[in-house]
Amino acid sequence: MRTLYQFPISHYCEKTRWHLEHKGLDYQVANLFPGLHRFKSKRLAGIVTLPILQDGATRIGDSTAIALHLEQAYPQQPLLPEDADQRAAVLELEERFDRLGVHVRRWLYGQIKDWSSVMHAMLKVYRPWFGLRDLLQPVLINGVQKLYGVTPERVAKSRIELLAGLDLIEQQIGGDPARYLVGERLSLADVSAAALYAPLFTPTGTPWDGIAGHDAETQRFLDQLYARPAGQWVLRRYAEDRPRAE
Ligand SMILES: N[C@@H](CCC(=O)N[C@@H](CS)C(=O)NCC(=O)O)C(=O)O
Known part of the structure; x- marks a missing residue:
């Protein structure tokens, strides 16, 4: 299990x-409580961040290490191309988008004026524990x-970085939201970029759908991002390539 x-x-x-579901691998989730999670994550994998995957006897922390494990252990529906040059390009982009994910997160948290819907989305899966959760x-x-x-x-710096990441997506797809970042098929680069930018574009059915709390100026900026090929690309990857959990 x-x-x-x-x-x-x-x-x-x-x-x-996304990666697990793309490969059709069953899994259960264990939602750890933010902050307190560190006691468990350190014990499990010696790290303070999530995700951590327990896969049979193997336990891996960090989304990139998990991705490489999944590619190695489960050859079906590969997300790494066989061609050496394409593979190297995918791995490099995966790393770049992993770093950009930090900027997406910081910029978004920096826009929140009313935290109620963020807190609701963050905490709704946990028991109220006699009011302690709230x-x-x-x-x-x-x-x-x-x-x-x-x-x-x-x-402010993260805003510049996240815009540079959107430029990078547009450069890779030649401005066409139908295309993939590398080659003709979905790869780990696409999954990383689309997942790590998704909180900006809140695709339907994702945990960010319905989160608000920012002001009208931020909304105007987000509307501009939606209209860009990179924004359309993220939504398109979700619509076409993100398997839906049954
Ligand atoms: N490089 C890590 C980053 C993971 C990460 O930043 N996770 C955040 C949640 S988005 C986290 O666990 N933060 C809690 C903490 O640092 O205490 C990965 O790819 O897994």
Whole structure:
């Protein structure tokens, strides 16, 4: 049996869920409580972040390491091309989008003025524990801002970085949202880029669908991003290539 230790709204966890579902691999999720998760994640894999995957006797932390494990252990529906040059390009893009995921997250958290819908999406899967879950919310908001470096200067820098990532997508697809980042098929580069940018574009049915809390100026900026080929590309990858859990 496979267990994915995760947070539902984590875009890195989404990347792993997508990969598992693309390969048709069954798994159960264990939702760890943000903050307290570190006791368990350190014990499980010696790291402080999720996702962590328990796959039979193998336990792997970090979405990239998990992706490489899945490609090696399960050859069906490969996400790494056989061609050496294409494979190298996919692995390089995967790494770049992994780094960009940090900027997407920081910029988005930096836009939130009303945290209620973010907190709801983050915490709805956990039991209320006699009100403790909700009492912890201010601590969590503060923790998220500190942990992810949500300061005005760093948020401004992340905006530039995330825009550069959208340029990179558009460069790879030649401005055509129908195309893939490398070659003619879905690869790990596409799954990484689409999953890690998805919180900006909130595809239907994803954990970010319905999260709001930002102001009208941010919404105008997001509308511009939606209209770009890269925004359409993320939505298209979700519509066409993201298997839906039954
Ligand atoms: N490089 C890691 C990044 C994962 C990551 O940043 N996970 C976040 C959630 S989106 C996390 O676990 N944060 C909690 C913490 O750092 O305490 C990966 O690819 O798995």
